[in-house]
Amino acid sequence: MSDQLDTNGFTERQFLEQYDASQFDRPSVTVDMLIFTVANQVENNYRKLPPKTLQLLLIKRGEHPYLGHWALPGGFVQMNESLDEAAARELRSETNIDQIYMEQLYTWGDVQRDPRTRVISCSYMALVDSHSLLVQAGEDADEAAWFDLTYQVLEEKKVNRNDGHEKETTIELRLQHNDMMLNAVIKITNITKGRNTRITREVMDSSGLAFDHARMIQYGLERLQNKIEYTDIAFNLMAERFTLSELQQVYEIILGRDLLAAAFRRKVTDLVEPTDEYTKEAGHRPSRLYRYRS
């Protein structure tokens, strides 16, 4: 600690003693969790592999605002916990699992994004293995549900200006749980002026989704798609043992496109370790089980 005196003649200790944070207006801060998993869909054909779906956990709000709407699990950051700790706490309270992959995504700070008061929200992404999730749902009274997440690019538009250009991408998110279907449309705008590019994300429409959570979901999906290409995070979505076809399926639903098996296997061989086990009763040639080589 410095002994220097400030313009009021205070030492650092004296300054800190008289410091009163309450003299300034402060926003509230929350964490919001994007909890992704990949689950098997039921398949009636005994020969076919069960297709997989990317799922996201949502909570039905029991309070104002957005009462009855679905929202990302989250809550206010307490004064005695770090952001990571707050995120881990929320995660634990929803999934009952520790040791989950978790990563901070982005902090959303628009002035009017919450009707209650100024709320700044730090979003996190977590990836969980659906097999270890048998102990599903929390002890909370809240209604929680895994929604199948799909998306579609509705429109791509490029407008040229004299000092640059503008690119608009309109994306529709679809979140489905049983009969319930939530839709959201997000417009992503890239404005380029000279060498400068600015990107904004607007929620154009969001039926049944609370706050600006639709764009948080779109942002998280994009991050997941990017990171799966150059990191090993996909293994957080896998069971302890898995086949290379299952691993490929996970990559395919996240990236939204088919991959060639030969090239895929070449790319992941160094990341996995073969076990001596094989799948059984599959209706076709059995597949070797692998584990992640950490």
Add this chain to the structure above:
Amino acid sequence: MSDQLDTNGFTERQFLEQYDASQFDRPSVTVDMLIFTVANQVENNYRKLPPKTLQLLLIKRGEHPYLGHWALPGGFVQMNESLDEAAARELRSETNIDQIYMEQLYTWGDVQRDPRTRVISCSYMALVDSHSLLVQAGEDADEAAWFDLTYQVLEEKKVNRNDGHEKETTIELRLQHNDMMLNAVIKITNITKGRNTRITREVMDSSGLAFDHARMIQYGLERLQNKIEYTDIAFNLMAERFTLSELQQVYEIILGRDLLAAAFRRKVTDLVEPTDEYTKEAGHRPSRLYRYRS
């Protein structure tokens, strides 16, 4: 707005009217700016190209805490401005330039990171072209200075455990402005347990740098190094017209390694547009000037 009543029998409007944010403790929120530029060093040999340095703008603190220490420019987020707006305001007040590349980096929320009170800080990175920076420094009384930023990996350690492994990387940052040299040592720890990896950054030593700004700088440098590989952000550091050798120099000091000219030129040809101009009086073969193809 929903007409549903909550458990207290309130409509959403009634709920919002009685909502009192002040009943909860709230942290303070700041933005901190990493403003990078690349500048020419003076070179006495008339034949040689001037070497470039990566520079970062720091402000000498005139108040407690960390009075007299150097800090990233930044300040509290006001209630009527978004995070991006707060960052743009800080940037304008230091550089007097608009239309600067700016990107949110990471939000730092450790409980004790500020001795005054609980402060959560959202860090941003900005890239500016040093040539357009002739109007340097702000009108503030603060002392601002561009520090040359270099770094060195001091140690890489890998410890195997039975349930995983730990990787520690110790990095020294050096910030130099004239005779002034600030040093900071950051320890980055990757803890892998099973399939789960968690990463932490600790400031081990930080002479003359305020708060936890050393790790913000290390994080920003890492992001810059990653993003320069797969995006066009480097052009934000260039003048309107530049030679391909200058562009290569910028890549080299950011990445910290030499690149082969032939391969580099192949990679950037689609990103640039040749002009009819050439450098003059260079002491060697003149070089064609290019501009960014946006």
Add this chain to the structure above:
DNA sequence: ACAATAGTGTCTATTAGACATTATATT
């Protein structure tokens, strides 16, 4: 002429994509 950089050609190794081929348990 010389120093220093600018700019290009080419060989090689590596990698990704495309597609064909063989293998095998289950019903």
Add this chain to the structure above:
DNA sequence: AATATAATGTCTAATAGACACTATTGT
């Protein structure tokens, strides 16, 4: 036997790295 997937081989195109070679200015 039929089916669906598992697993591998091979050809091709594209790309990155290495390095040599030529070009061009100012002093």
